[in-house]
Each structure stands twice: as structure tokens, then as C-alpha cells.
Amino acid sequence: xxxxxxxxxxxxxxxxxxxxxxxxxxxxxxxxxxxxxxxxxxxxxxxxxxxxxxxxxxxxxxxxxxxxxxxxxxxxxxxxxxxxxxxxxxxxxxxxxxxxxxxxxxxxxxxxxxxxxxxxxxxxxxxxxxxxxxxxxxxxxxxxxxxxxxxxxxxxxxxxxxxxxxxxxxxxxxxxxxxxxxxxxxxxxxxxxxxxxxxxxxxxxxxxxxxxxxxxxxxxxxxxxxxxxxxxxxxxxxxxxxxxxxxxxxxxxxxxxxxxxxxxxxxxxxxxxxxxxxxxxxxxxxxxxxxxxxxxxxxxxxxxxxxxxxxxxxxxxxxxxxxxxxxxxxxxx
Amino acid sequence: xxxxxxxxxxxxxxxxxxxxxxxxxxxxxxxxxxxxxxxxxxxxxxxxxxxxxxxxxxxxxxxxxxxxxxxxxxxxxxxxxxxxxxxxxxxxxxxxxxxxxxxxxxxxxxxxxxxxxxxxxxxxxxxxxxxxxxxxxxxxxxxxxxxxxxxxxxxxxxxxxxxxxxxxxxxxxxxxxxxxxxxxxxxxxxxxxxxxxxxxxxxxxxxxxxxxxxxxxxxxxxxxxxxxxxxxxxxxxxxxxxxxxxxxxxxxxxxxxxxxxxxxxxxxxxxxxxxxxxxxxxxxxxxxxxxxxxxxxxxxxxxxxxxxxxxxxxxxxxxxxxxxxxxxxxxxxxxxxxxxxxxxxxxxxxxxxxxxxxxxxxxxxxxxxxxxxxxxxxxxxxxxxxxxxxxxxxxxxxxxxxxxxxxxxxxxxxxxxxxxxxxxxxxxxxxxxxxxxxxxxxxxxxxxxxxxxxxxxxxxxxxxxxxxxxxxxxxxxxxxxxxxxxxxxxxxxxxxxxxxxxxxxxxxxxx
Numbered sequence: 001x002x003x004x005x006x007x008x009x010x011x012x013x014x015x016x017x018x019x020x021x022x023x024x025x026x027x028x029x030x031x032x033x034x035x036x037x038x039x040x041x042x043x044x045x046x047x048x049x050x051x052x053x054x055x056x057x058x059x060x061x062x063x064x065x066x067x068x069x070x071x072x073x074x075x076x077x078x079x080x081x082x083x084x085x086x087x088x089x090x091x092x093x094x095x096x097x098x099x100x101x102x103x104x105x106x107x108x109x110x111x112x113x114x115x116x117x118x119x120x121x122x123x124x125x126x127x128x129x130x131x132x133x134x135x136x137x138x139x140x141x142x143x144x145x146x147x148x149x150x151x152x153x154x155x156x157x158x159x160x161x162x163x164x165x166x167x168x169x170x171x172x173x174x175x176x177x178x179x180x181x182x183x184x185x186x187x188x189x190x191x192x193x194x195x196x197x198x199x200x201x202x203x204x205x206x207x208x209x210x211x212x213x214x215x216x217x218x219x220x221x222x223x224x225x226x227x228x229x230x231x232x233x234x235x236x237x238x239x240x241x242x243x244x245x246x247x248x249x250x251x252x253x254x255x256x257x258x259x260x261x262x263x264x265x266x267x268x269x270x271x272x273x274x275x276x277x278x279x280x281x282x283x284x285x286x287x288x289x290x291x292x293x294x295x296x297x298x299x300x301x302x303x304x305x306x307x308x309x310x311x312x313x314x315x316x317x318x319x320x321x322x323x324x325x326x327x328x329x330x331x332x333x
Numbered sequence: 334x335x336x337x338x339x340x341x342x343x344x345x346x347x348x349x350x351x352x353x354x355x356x357x358x359x360x361x362x363x364x365x366x367x368x369x370x371x372x373x374x375x376x377x378x379x380x381x382x383x384x385x386x387x388x389x390x391x392x393x394x395x396x397x398x399x400x401x402x403x404x405x406x407x408x409x410x411x412x413x414x415x416x417x418x419x420x421x422x423x424x425x426x427x428x429x430x431x432x433x434x435x436x437x438x439x440x441x442x443x444x445x446x447x448x449x450x451x452x453x454x455x456x457x458x459x460x461x462x463x464x465x466x467x468x469x470x471x472x473x474x475x476x477x478x479x480x481x482x483x484x485x486x487x488x489x490x491x492x493x494x495x496x497x498x499x500x501x502x503x504x505x506x507x508x509x510x511x512x513x514x515x516x517x518x519x520x521x522x523x524x525x526x527x528x529x530x531x532x533x534x535x536x537x538x539x540x541x542x543x544x545x546x547x548x549x550x551x552x553x554x555x556x557x558x559x560x561x562x563x564x565x566x567x568x569x570x571x572x573x574x575x576x577x578x579x580x581x582x583x584x585x586x587x588x589x590x591x592x593x594x595x596x597x598x599x600x601x602x603x604x605x606x607x608x609x610x611x612x613x614x615x616x617x618x619x620x621x622x623x624x625x626x627x628x629x630x631x632x633x634x635x636x637x638x639x640x641x642x643x644x645x646x647x648x649x650x651x652x653x654x655x656x657x658x659x660x661x662x663x664x665x666x667x668x669x670x671x672x673x674x675x676x677x678x679x680x681x682x683x684x685x686x687x688x689x690x691x692x693x694x695x696x697x698x699x700x701x702x703x704x705x706x707x708x709x710x711x712x713x714x715x716x717x718x719x720x721x722x723x724x725x726x727x728x729x730x731x732x733x734x735x736x737x738x739x740x741x742x743x744x745x746x747x748x749x750x751x752x753x754x755x756x757x758x759x760x761x762x763x764x765x766x767x768x769x770x771x772x773x774x775x776x777x778x779x780x781x782x783x784x785x786x787x788x789x790x791x792x793x794x795x796x797x798x799x800x801x802x803x804x805x806x807x808x809x810x811x812x813x814x815x816x817x818x819x820x821x822x823x824x825x826x827x828x829x830x831x832x833x834x835x836x837x838x839x840x841x842x843x844x
Contacts, residue, residue, distance in 0.1 A: 212422065278424070
């Protein structure tokens with residue numbers, strides 16, 4: 001027992017982040033194998049596409065949350081911000097009858113603006129990220145209900161709107177794999193943000209801020225401005241999630257959104273991003289989001305009751321955070 | 334020859350503290366200029382002014398003969414001023430090269446990073462320093478000494494002509510220190526001016542050309558390192574204008590030993606520390622910051638694990654593995670950080686006094702006997718003269734001195750008869766200090782054994798019946814209290830490094 005744990009911790013020392021990612025990936029494979037054996041329906045193309053479709057919204061939100069969490073912060077407002085952006089898109093497209101591109105711009109722009117506000121609260125007013133984004137979460141939930149008059153806004157006047165999520169650009173080229181656009185958006189976004197994190201100045205400062213903010217400041221970097229930029233980028237990504245979910249439902253549902261932030265954070269954590277900041281990856285977050293979707297889908301196919309699905313999700317989150325704690329303790333010791 | 338830096342009449346106030354009083358400093362090209370002084374003398378503050386971290390409230394700074402205002406770290410960098418902080422300011426999750434060029438990453442279009450150039454530039458700096466380094470390694474994986482090299486490389490990457498090093502060898506072993514000194518000498522020969530802050534006397538003699546001494550935020554004087562005896566420098570550091578306070582040292586010849594520590598060890602922090610305290614005795618612990626005094630206290634109290642050593646209380650060996658064990662043995666520890674470790678600031682006086690003794694005030698069902706708690710709290714408010722409107726007052730609303738008394742009451746109620754005070758008067762004003770001193774003296778007179786850790790030498794001299802001095806984890810000597818001991822004697826022991834320690838003992842033996 002001791003020798004095993006010693007061996008594990010010795011192996012974990014040099015690249016514990018990579019190890020956690022590997023662990024997450026292995027868990028995903030195990031889940032896939034398990035459910036394929038347990039149910040013949042699981043590996044059907046239609047089911048795989050359903051899993052991916054179900055991942056798209058949570059995956060996009062989790063990418064946004066990853067950026068903020070790597071800086072050592074947290075964003076609790078991603079879920080209600082997504083809804084708020086969907087409602088704004090509804091206002092622009094349905095109430096005002098503007099063309100589709102303007103609606104898309106409005107949703108993403110609103111997200112970025114709200115992220116800018118959250119970032120300013122954290123960076124300039126020094127409000128702890130948990131509190132600042134908790135406040136934003138409630139404000140945005142309320143505003144969504146106020147603006148929409150608590151009723152869904154339908155996109156019936158914009159016939160091409162559902163195409164954003166449910167159409168299939170890939171399917172038009174390769175009819176055999178009708179991957180929905182929502183999933184395509186998720187994967188393209190993951191590639192882009194993965195590149196931004198690892199190859200650009202903004203990404204470098206994400207890791208640097210999460211690693212030692214004071215040191216970055218003493219190096220003459222305008223840490224406040226970068227932090228605000230990172231929150232704004234995360235907000236813009238929430239706007240994209242808002243478009244995907246509104247397009248799938250062909251409506252902006254103002255009551256939706258609460259609880260999505262926790263699913264997103266769960267995906268991030270399961271994917272091996274440290275809540276303490278400084279470490280994390282988009283690849284890990286994608287695996288984390290897929291694990292959650294596969295788990296829920298598989299349990300549903302096996303006819304496990306909805307309430308038990310929730311219990312299992314909770315257990316997975318605790319296990320993942322515990323793994324994160326163990327990893328940090330090893331890194332410290 | 335134009336000086337690289339000239340600082341004159343620098344003033345700096347912090348809330349409640351006059352940190353710099355007309356401080357001055359200058360630095361010539363190609364010299365290593367040591368800046369010395371006791372803890373809190375203002376060395377680091379002065380250098381933070383020079384590197385743009387603090388803005389001075391008055392005075393003038395000239396760099397290369399030009400008057401300048403240094404608005405921030407970036408402005409300092411532009412002037413060629415690099416600083417290596419006491420606590421290393423590195424990002425552990427980034428690579429060596431990424432750390433060196435943080436904020437100045439070579440970029441391509443659209444904010445994309447040019448990682449290849451980043452690494453090549455970093456490699457070039459280490460080649461120039463003549464140090465082998467894998468610039469792609471994560472900083473987390475490097476030893477502290479190697480991290481120090483990264484800090485130096487970072488400072489050099491700004492083409493710094495002025496390099497400030499704040500206690501650079503604090504975490505280095507002798508071989509690593511030699512390596513660092515070789516780099517400093519090479520920089521000096523290239524005309525770089527180095528400001529070297531350190532407590533270690535022998536290092537100052539080895540590396541520096543001139544020494545400037547500060548005391549209480551003010552300039553004391555500048556001397557040549559080569560031809561000035563260490564005693565002179567120590568004299569400048571401690572000053573001679575302090576009146577001697579008479580200490581009544583009780584005759585403890587027949588008093589039983591309360592606490593005995595033998596061969597206490599923990600890594601580099603505590604090396605083979607042995608001492609004993611008698612009932613009714615106040616044992617002072619003096620030493621410079623990082624000498625290991627707090628570490629010794631925490632090890633005795635069970636707050637940190639110890640690697641070796643025996644602790645005896647009233648002659649019996651006790652196994653202390655946690656603070657719980659220590660309290661059970663009658664040892665109380667009053668942390669230097671009252672607000673974090675000593676008190677629940679949002680709770681009232683009564684709750685805080687009873688905090689560690691609640692077991693005694695509860696019924697079988699766990700209901701607290703509030704009337705008894707109230708009586709006890711009021712009793713201590715009376716005997717320790719705690720100034721509070723009532724026992725229900727929130728502790729955060731009381732002054733530092735009264736907060737300290739509440740911590741004392743807490744441990745007295747817990748029947749602790751060995752009390753370890755860590756910086757007991759930090760953040761307490763002068764009047765309240767005298768009161769805390771009197772309280773500690775009367776506790777000793779009642780037969781409690783008291784250990785006082787203090788960075789203020791006058792405090793140690795005023796209270797202690799005997800004075801233990803530490804340096805770099807070792808107990809370098811135990812001096813008698815009272816008029817027999819001068820501050821210079823303590824400073825001498827507090828700066829004794831191992832090689833000089835042996836010589837000192839033989840010299841003492843001859844005398």
C-alpha cells in the first residue's frame with residue numbers, strides 16, 4: 001500500500017498536471033468501454049452525436065471558466081451570462097428585427113462587456129472573484145427575466161437561426177458524418193483558445209497571474225488590464241454558448257442558466273486544471289466535459305433514474321477535486 | 334566620476350511608522366556597496382524606493398547624475414535598475430525563459446509569442462553569466478540556488494547597470510554562495526554597481542567595497558569594508574545611545590527546571606538546539622530574522638514536526654506531536670501573529686478567554702456554563718487589567734496591548750506554566766509595552782517559566798534573566814542577563830557563522 005502510493009507520488013512529481021490529464025483521459029476510455037458493453041445502443045452514431053451535442057454548451061462554458069480559473073480566479077456567472085447573451089440576441093433579432101450577423105455580434109459583444117465588468121470588479125475594485133462573479137450571476141439572471149418579461153423569446157422571424165447549432169456544415173460536405181455545427185463550434189473554439197493559452201501573450205499571462213500575481217506586477221506588467229482582458233474573453237465565449245443554446249431551443253429561455261456554471265467548473269476540475277491557478281489546459285477541460293456528458297448519457301441509456309444521475313455527477317466532482325488536492329499536496333511536499 | 338545612484342534626504346511614512354528619515358545612499362560603477370542594519374532599519378524600504386515599488390514622501394534620487402522620479406518597477410527597469418527580492422518573485426509554473434522575459438516576450442503578429450527567440454535570448458544571458466541552465470525547465474523544478482540564478486539573469490536581461498540584491502544568500506549553501514560571488518565579481522569588473530543587503534558579516538567582508546549602515550530608518554555612516562573592524566560596524570548598527578535598564582535577576586539556584594530541550598533538530602532551520610528554562614525564569618531569545626527562533630518555538634509547541642531532540646517538562650520526557658500534546662504538558666505559545674493565530678477577532682472577550690478551556694465549562698450535554706465563563710473572564714479582566722467596556726466586547730475593537738493580555742489570559746486559564754512569547758509587543762504602543770513587560774515579570778515571579786522571542790534587542794535586554802542567541806538555526810551562545818551583557822555581545826553571537834564560531838569559542842576560552 002505504502003510502496004504503491006509512494007510510487008504513484010514519485011511518478012506524479014515531475015508532471016503531475018499531465019498525469020491528471022492522463023487519468024481523466026483513461027477514465028473517459030473506461031466509461032466508454034463500460035457503457036458500450038453495458039448497452040448496445042451506446043455506440044450508435046446517433047448516440048455519439050447526441051453526446052457531443054450535449055457537450056457543446058457545457059464544453060464552451062467550461063473553456064471560458066478554464067481561462068479564469070488558470071488565473072487563480074473563478075467565474076460563477078458563466079451560466080446566467082450565457083442566458084443573458086441569448087436574451088440580448090432575442091431582443092436584437094426578434095424584437096428589433098435586425099439581421100442575423102448583428103444578433104451574433106450583439107450576443108458575443110454583450111458577453112465580452114459583462115466579462116469586462118466582472119474583470120474590473122476583480123482587478124480594479126479588488127473584490128474577490130467568487131463574490132464579484134456571484135453578484136454578476138444574480139444581476140444577470142434578474143436582468144434576463146426583466147428584459148424578456150420572464151417569457152421565452154422565440155426566433156421564428158430568423159429562419160436560419162437554428163442552423164447555428166443544429167445545422168451541419170460537415171454533413172453538407174461529408175454526408176456520412178453529420179456533425180452538428182454546435183459541436184463544430186466547440187472543437188474549433190477549443191483549438192483556438194488552446195492556441196491562445198499556449199502561444200500568445202494573453203495565455204502566458206493567464207498562467208503567470210495564477211502562478212504568482214505579485215511577481216508579474218513587480219515585473220512591470222499591467223496585471224489589472226490583462227486580468228480584465230481575460231475575463232472579457234471568457235465573457236465573449238459565454239456569448240457563443242448563449243447562441244448555441246438559444247439556437248438549439250430556437251428560443252432564449254430567460255429562466256435557464258443557473259447551475260450551468262457549476263457543471264462548467266466541474267468539467268474544468270475533472271480535466272486537471274488546478275483551482276489554485278497556474279496550471280490547466282483546454283484539452284483537459286474538453287475531456288472533463290466529455291466525461292460528464294458520457295456519464296449522464298450512459299446512465300440514461302442504462303435507465304438509471306434522473307435523480308441518481310445527479311448523485312453520480314456529485315460523486316465524480318468530489319473525486320476529481322480530491323485528486324486535485326492530493327496533487328497539490330504532493331507538489332507542496 | 335559620476336555616481337550611478339545618489340539618494341539624499343529620502344523620507345517615507347507608513348501608517349504609524351516613520352520608515353525612512355532623511356536616508357541617503359550612493360553607488361559608484363564597478364563597486365559592491367553593502368547596506369546593513371538591524372531588522373526594520375529601513376534597508377529594504379530604501380531599496381524599494383530605488384526600484385520604484387514605493388514612492389518616497391521626500392528627498393531626491395539621481396541616476397547617472399540626472400534627477401529622476403521612479404514611478405514604478407517598469408520605470409526602474411528603464412533606468413537600468415534591477416532588484417532581486419528577498420522572497421524570490423518567480424512564477425513557479427512557467428519555464429526559466431518565460432520567467433526572465435515576463436512582460437517583454439518577443440512577439441509576432443496578433444500577440445503570438447516567439448518562443449524560439451525567447452529561449453535563444455535566455456540562453457544567451459546564461460552564456461554571458463557563464464552558468465549552465467536549461468531555459469525550458471519549469472522554475473518549480475529548480476533548487477532555490479538555481480532560482481536565484483534565474484532572478485539574476487532576469488535582472489541582467491534589462492541591461493541593468495544597477496543591481497540590488499536583498500539577502501541573496503539567505504537560502505544558499507557555501508558552494509552556491511561562492512558561485513554567486515563569482516558572478517557578482519564578474520559583474521563588478523564589467524562596471525555594474527551592486528547593492529548588497531545582508532546580515533552576514535563575513536560575507537560583507539568578502540564581497541563588498543563599502544558598507545553603509547542604517548538604523549531606525551536613518552543614515553548612520555559609510556565605511557570601507559576592507560579596513561573597518563566588524564565591531565565598529567556592529568556598533569554603528571546597534572547605536573550606543575540606549576540607556577541601560579536595570580534588570581532584577583532573581584536567584585534561581587534552587588529553582589527546579591521547568592522545560593528542558595535537548596538536541597532539537599529540523600532540517601536547516603533548527604540544528605541541534607539545547608537549553609533549559611527554570612521555574613520563575615525569563616529566557617530571552619535573540620537573533621536576526623530567519624535565525625530559527627520562531628521555528629524552535631513552533632517545534633517545541635508541536636506546531637511543526639521535529640526530526641530529532643528530546644523535550645522534558647518538569648524533568649519528565651514528553652512526546653509532543655501536536656499543539657494539543659504541548660498544551661496538555663502545560664506549554665502555551667503566544668504567536669507573533671496574534672490576529673491570525675492567537676485570537677478570534679470577531680468574538681467577544683469572554684469567548685476568547687475561554688476558547689481553549691471550554692471542556693471545563695460544559696455540562697454533560699455540551700451546554701456551556703455562561704455564568705461561570707463570565708466570572709472567569711471578569712476575574713482575568715481584573716487581574717491582568719484588561720481595558721475593555723465589558724466581557725462581551727468584540728476583541729477586534731480592543732487595542733493591541735489589551736488583545737495580547739487576552740491571549741495571555743487564555744493560556745493562564747488553560748493552566749499553562751511554561752509560556753513562549755513570540756514578539757510579544759509587536760504592533761503595541763510604547764505605554765502598553767511597559768505594562769506587558771510588568772505582567773510578564775510578575776508571571777515569572779509567580780513561578781511560571783517564560784521564553785521571550787524578540788527581534789528588538791532593548792526588549793530582550795530589559796526582560797531576560799538569561800539570553801539565548803541564535804544564528805542560522807544554531808544556538809550560538811547563552812549570555813547572562815542584565816548589565817553584564819551589551820547589545821554588541823548579542824549581535825556578535827547573532828552573526829556568528831560556523832567557521833567563525835569555533836574561533837570565537839577558543840578565544841573566549843583563552844580569556
